[in-house]
Amino acid sequence: MPTPLGANNARIQFARDLLTKKGRRERGVFSFEGPTLLADALRSGTSIDALYVTQQSYEAVPLALEMEARGIPVYIVGERSMRKISDVETPSGMVAIAPIRLDAAGDLLDAPGVVLVLADVSDPGNAGTLLRSAEAFGVNRVIFGSRGVEPHNPKVVRSAMGAIFRQRIAVVTPADLHAVLGEWNVVGLSADGEPLEGALRGHHRVALIVGNERHGIGPWRPLCTRLAAIPMRGNAESLNAAIAGSIALYEASKRLNP
Numbered sequence: 001m002p003t004p005l006g007a008n009n010a011r012i013q014f015a016r017d018l019l020t021k022k023g024r025r026e027r028g029v030f031s032f033e034g035p036t037l038l039a040d041a042l043r044s045g046t047s048i049d050a051l052y053v054t055q056q057s058y059e060a061v062p063l064a065l066e067m068e069a070r071g072i073p074v075y076i077v078g079e080r081s082m083r084k085i086s087d088v089e090t091p092s093g094m095v096a097i098a099p100i101r102l103d104a105a106g107d108l109l110d111a112p113g114v115v116l117v118l119a120d121v122s123d124p125g126n127a128g129t130l131l132r133s134a135e136a137f138g139v140n141r142v143i144f145g146s147r148g149v150e151p152h153n154p155k156v157v158r159s160a161m162g163a164i165f166r167q168r169i170a171v172v173t174p175a176d177l178h179a180v181l182g183e184w185n186v187v188g189l190s191a192d193g194e195p196l197e198g199a200l201r202g203h204h205r206v207a208l209i210v211g212n213e214r215h216g217i218g219p220w221r222p223l224c225t226r227l228a229a230i231p232m233r234g235n236a237e238s239l240n241a242a243i244a245g246s247i248a249l250y251e252a253s254k255r256l257n258p
Contacts, residue, residue: 001068002053002058002064002068002074002075002076003073003074003075003076004075004076004077005052005075005076005077005081007078007080007081011050011075012077012081012084012085014027015031015052015084015085015095015097016084016085018030018031018085018097019031019085019087019154021150021153024100024150024152028099028100029049029097029098029099029100030097030098030100030152030154030157031085031095031096031097031098031154032095032096032098032154032157032158032164033086033087033088033091033092033094033095033096033154033158034092034094035057035061035063035092035094036162037096037157037158037161037162038051038063038094038096039063040161040162040165041096041098041162041165042063042066044162044165044166045165046098046165047098047099048067048070048072048096048097048098049072049073049097049098049099050072050073050074050075050096050097051064051067051072051073051074051075051094051095051096051097052075052077052081052082052085052094052095052096052097053074053075053076053077053093053094053095054076054077054078054079054082054093054094055076056093057092057093057094058074058076061093061094063094064094079091082095087154087155088158100152101169102151102169102170102171103168103169103170104170105143105170105172105176105177105180106180107168107170108141108143108168108170109180109181109182109184109205109207112204112205112256113139113141113204113205113206113256114138114139114141114206114207114208114249114252114253114256115139115141115142115143115184115206115207115208116130116134116139116141116142116143116208116210116245116249117142117143117145117177117186117207117208117209117210117220118130118142118143118144118145118148118210118245119145119148119174119188119209119210119211119212119217119218119220120145120146120147120148120211120212120215120218120220121144121145121148121149121210121211121212121213121241122148122149122212122213122214123149123213123241124149124153124154124155124156124159125155125159125242126213126240126241126242126245127144127148127149127151127153127156127159127160128155128156128157128158128159128160128161128163128164129159129160129242129246130142130210130241130242130245130246130249131151131156131159131160131163131164131167132159132160132161132163133242133245133246133249133250134163134167134249135163135166135167136249137246137249137250137252137253138253139249139252139253140166140167140168141167141168142167142168142169142170143169143170143171143172143177143207144169144170144171144172145171145172145173145174145220146171146172146173146176147173148212150171151164151169151171152164174219174220174222174223177207177220177223178222178223181207181223183205184205184206184207184225185200185203185205185206185207185225185226186206186207186209186223186224186225186226187199187200187206187207187208187209187224187225187226187227187228187248187252188209188211188217188220188221188223188224188226188227188228189208189209189210189211189217189227189228189229189230189244189245189248190211190216190217190221190227190228190229191229191238192227192229193226193227193228193229194226194227194228194229195228195229195231196228196229196230196231196247196248196251197251197255198228199226199227199228200228200251200252200255200256201255203256204256206252206256208245208248208249208252209223209224210241210244210245210248211241212241213240213241228248230244230247230248
């Protein structure tokens with residue numbers, strides 16, 4: 001049977017802390033919301049530590065009973081408590097908690113292919129979209145810059161639409177990445193670079209760097225072996241990080257995995 005939690009229960013505060021970067025870092029877990037993401041997490045083999053549901057969701061969503069059958073703690077919370085632990089204006093009535101799993105950057109460079117590097121991308125919507133695009137184009141290794149948005153920020157998780165559960169992820173500084181790059185072709189997206197197609201040609205190990213929305217690749221630039229621009233025929237001065245990165249992922253995937 002599920003365990004009812006009062007509004008002042010310590011477990012409510014625990015879940016509420018996960019809405020902050022500090023709380024996630026200290027506790028080593030993150031939260032995500034809704035039955036769709038929960039079902040996606042389970043299909044991807046993600047372990048679930050706990051599930052918080054309102055009474056209405058418990059009765060309406062079969063996944064809550066499935067969690068109980070698996071021996072995962074299920075807590076019944078009131079609508080007010082659910083609003084405290086949710087980061088959306090209209091909560092779904094279901095919040096799950098899962099462990100944060102991160103790889104070392106060197107482990108993500110152990111095989112040929114494409115690795116996406118988010119060079120301190122700060123907008124969670126852009127980061128989540130890029131995780132989703134990476135998965136769509138067959139890229140399952142993503143490195144986050146330590147000064148940008150973190151991969152388990154609730155808005156990143158939501159924007160990634162499940163990709164977070166299937167990506168191998170590392171969080172590093174430029175120096176950390178430089179130490180393990182070896183012979184990788186590091187292609188940084190930059191308006192003053194050569195055409196993207198040429199920068200990707202002839203390489204089987206490509207680390208594709210997408211820069212910060214305002215400052216570009218910044219301190220990651222010295223790591224780059226090539227700078228690449230996306231040719232544009234119209235009058236737009238630039239593309240946003242998510243769009244530029246998605247186009248580059250498509251091109252890189254097409255050339256490395258014909």
